[in-house]
Amino acid sequence: xxxxxxxxxxxxxxxxxxxxxxxxxxxxxxxxxxxxxxxxxxxxxxxxxxxxxxxxxxxxxxxxxxxxxxxxxxxxxxxxxxxxxxxxxxxxxxxxxxxxxxxxxxxxxxxxxxxxxxxxxxxxxxxxxxxxxxxxxxxxxxxxxxxxxxxxxxxxxxxxxxxxxxxxxxxxxxxxxxxxxxxxxxxxxxxxxxxxxxxxxxxxxxxxxxxx
Numbered sequence: 001x002x003x004x005x006x007x008x009x010x011x012x013x014x015x016x017x018x019x020x021x022x023x024x025x026x027x028x029x030x031x032x033x034x035x036x037x038x039x040x041x042x043x044x045x046x047x048x049x050x051x052x053x054x055x056x057x058x059x060x061x062x063x064x065x066x067x068x069x070x071x072x073x074x075x076x077x078x079x080x081x082x083x084x085x086x087x088x089x090x091x092x093x094x095x096x097x098x099x100x101x102x103x104x105x106x107x108x109x110x111x112x113x114x115x116x117x118x119x120x121x122x123x124x125x126x127x128x129x130x131x132x133x134x135x136x137x138x139x140x141x142x143x144x145x146x147x148x149x150x151x152x153x154x155x156x157x158x159x160x161x162x163x164x165x166x167x168x169x170x171x172x173x174x175x176x177x178x179x180x181x182x183x184x185x186x187x188x189x190x191x192x193x194x195x196x197x198x199x200x201x202x203x204x205x206x207x208x209x210x211x212x
Contacts, residue, residue: 001024001080001105001207001210001211002080002081002101002102002103002104002105003026003080003081003082003083003103003105003106003207004082004083004086004103004106004181005017005020005083005084005107005109006106006107006109006178007108007110007111007192008111008113008166008167008170008171009116009120009166009167009170010111010116010119010120010163011110011111011116011192012109012192012196012199013085013109014084015196015200016107016109016199016200016203019203019204020207021082023204024079024207024211025079026077026079026080026081026082027076027077027081027082028081028082029068029071029072029081029084029086030084030085031068031085031086032085034067034068035049035059035067038067039053043067043070045063045066045070046067048063049064049067061091061092061095064086065095065096065099068083068096069101080104087177088173088174088177089173089174089177090176090177090180093180093181103181104186104210105186105207105210106177106178106181106186106187106188107188107189107190107203107207108188108190109190109191109199109203110189110190110192111192113164113167116163116167117160117163118135120157120158120163121154121158121159121160121163122134122135122136123154123155123158124139124152124153124154125153125155126145126147126148126150126151126152128147128150130145130146130147130148132145132152188206188207189206190202190203190206
């Protein structure tokens with residue numbers, strides 16, 4: 001199964017990607033990891049990517065797509081793959097098509113913006129690594145870690161204003177992909193539930209028709 005996972009930041013893509021990977025024994029591919037791997041391995045495209053990064057520039061789409069295609073053609077992906085975080089735009093999707101990459105299903109996980117803002121801005125973390133949520137997993141004493149007694153803090157990525165900005169970028173750049181793949185007939189939508197296990201059940205039900 002060759003799968004693309006779509007969803008706003010905080011929609012739970014990472015969790016569902018891991019669940020799908022385990023169930024179908026196919027790799028979950030994060031673009032950043034592949035880029036770092038190509039650079040570390042010193043491939044031609046990896047060297048090209050490094051030259052842009054070292055110059056403080058964004059790596060161009062054609063280099064990113066080339067690195068992804070190399071990986072998709074490797075033995076690791078012979079039984080399928082999950083693309084999480086790519087494509088992020090219509091031009092990237094078109095480039096993927098132009099390279100002959102076959103996609104069986106595009107799974108979009110839908111969660112309302114208000115719910116995502118509540119989920120992410122409610123997170124609290126501790127320097128010891130413990131994590132909490134003011135609604136779903138509150139510490140025994142407000143603002144203090146149960147494990148070590150240190151003060152909890154909000155990560156910069158989880159600040160409400162940052163989350164709103166990330167959602168705006170998603171809606172502008174990535175959301176049009178839903179219509180793009182709907183026209184191709186391979187878009188499937190799952191609505192995120194309060195309980196992760198319920199979302200996972202709906203994801204597996206949606207993917208069942210695409211099982212080999």
